[in-house]
Amino acid sequence: MKRAAITPALMVALAAAATAANTATNATNATNASAKAASATAAHAATTQDPRRSGFDPMSAATQAMQRDDALNPAMLCVMDGRARWSAREAGASRACENCHGDAASPVRGAAARHPAWNETAGRPVTLAQRINACRERRQGLPPLAPESEGLQALQAWVGLQSRGLPMAPPSDPRLAPATEQGRTL
Amino acid sequence: MSARMPIHLTKSARRGDLVQIRVTLAHPMETGCRNDAEGRRLPRDIVRRVECRYDGELVFAADLHPAIAANPYLAFNCIAMETGTLGFSRRGDNGFAHTESVTLEVT
Numbered sequence: 001m002k003r004a005a006i007t008p009a010l011m012v013a014l015a016a017a018a019t020a021a022n023t024a025t026n027a028t029n030a031t032n033a034s035a036k037a038a039s040a041t042a043a044h045a046a047t048t049q050d051p052r053r054s055g056f057d058p059m060s061a062a063t064q065a066m067q068r069d070d071a072l073n074p075a076m077l078c079v080m081d082g083r084a085r086w087s088a089r090e091a092g093a094s095r096a097c098e099n100c101h102g103d104a105a106s107p108v109r110g111a112a113a114r115h116p117a118w119n120e121t122a123g124r125p126v127t128l129a130q131r132i133n134a135c136r137e138r139r140q141g142l143p144p145l146a147p148e149s150e151g152l153q154a155l156q157a158w159v160g161l162q163s164r165g166l167p168m169a170p171p172s173d174p175r176l177a178p179a180t181e182q183g184r185t186l
Numbered sequence: 187m188s189a190r191m192p193i194h195l196t197k198s199a200r201r202g203d204l205v206q207i208r209v210t211l212a213h214p215m216e217t218g219c220r221n222d223a224e225g226r227r228l229p230r231d232i233v234r235r236v237e238c239r240y241d242g243e244l245v246f247a248a249d250l251h252p253a254i255a256a257n258p259y260l261a262f263n264c265i266a267m268e269t270g271t272l273g274f275s276r277r278g279d280n281g282f283a284h285t286e287s288v289t290l291e292v293t
Contacts, residue, residue: 071194074257077212080190 052168075157082158085151093140097155100139112156112163118173125179129156189213189284191274198291199266205290207246208261211236211276217252233278236260240290241270250278266292 056064066072089096101107115128122134132155133144145152170176190212199205211233218230230252238246246262264272273287 071192071208071210072259074210074259076192077190077210077257080192 078154078157079161081150082154082156085155086158090140090142093142095140097135097140100135108159109162110166110169112160113166113169114171116176116179117171118175125176128159132156132159189282191276191284191286193272193274193286193288195272195288195290197289198293201266201268201292203266204263205266206261206263207238207272208259209236209238209274211258211260213257213278215250215252215254215256215258219252229279231279231282233258233276233282235278236274236276238262238264239273239275240264240267242273245272266290268292 056067059067067075070076086097089099111131112128115131116125117131118124119126119131119134121138122130126134129147129152132152136142137144145155190210192210192212194208195205213233214231215233216228216231218228218232220228222228232252232254233250236246236248236250237244245264248260250258269292270290271287272290273285275283275285277283
């Protein structure tokens with residue numbers, strides 16, 4: 001992945017965010033676990049236009065078409081890789097991802113939309129990648145994957161795809177405020 | 187990334203229908219013209235030849251060259267004749283070889 005190190009996970013994330021804009025304005029599309037909260041959000045979005053814009057919007061028509069079509073999108077190679085890693089038990093691991101989280105994608109549906117989130121164990125905000133690595137260390141007994149490494153990107157892409165169509169839902173945890181503020185400064 | 191060649195096509199078609207077959211070849215397609223961070227030339231590593239056989243008969247082939255981007259995408263059309271196997275094979279530098287096959291149902 002050396003030529004496009006950041007793209008696969010990012011492209012899936014963008015595709016998720018792009019479809020999220022449609023979901024937010026259409027209450028009937030809300031497939032969120034908490035349908036009540038989702039429809040409330042959708043109703044809110046209908047009255048006050050969501051100022052957030054997906055990175056998908058300013059892309060060229062050709063790039064958008066490519067990302068809409070899973071058969072064309074090279075990020076799907078990364079997703080397939082992530083799918084394989086999800087169900088395979090690595091050498092030295094006590095279990096595979098799916099042994100805890102299940103084979104179907106549903107248990108991690110929405111995970112990408114609500115990260116970064118506060119992590120009680122770590123006592124700090126964690127990104128989706130850090131969450132995956134925490135699972136590796138604590139539950140699987142494996143060394144963490146390097147940031148931006150192929151394996152971590154693949155798992156992120158696979159988990160990220162499970163949030164496709166869901167609106168981005170950053171948690172309103174007050175403990176995240178300092179990190180949010182720091183991000184704004186940066 | 188392990189060797190992958192996702193193939194997309196309509197799984198069933200009527201006899202005489204035109205079927206579009208789309209395949210992505212997961213491959214770095216290293217040109218052989220680039221250097222690494224230490225200035226050493228990266229050896230060429232590309233897919234040279236892709237072939238598709240419909241029940242053993244060659245229906246599509248492509249010769250690939252350096253300067254083709256990583257993970258090449260190929261799309262072509264084929265007329266559905268009878269239920270059969272579409273076998274894809276590709277080979278490249280350093281003895282690389284990989285095959286995949288899908289079944290096309292013709293009614």
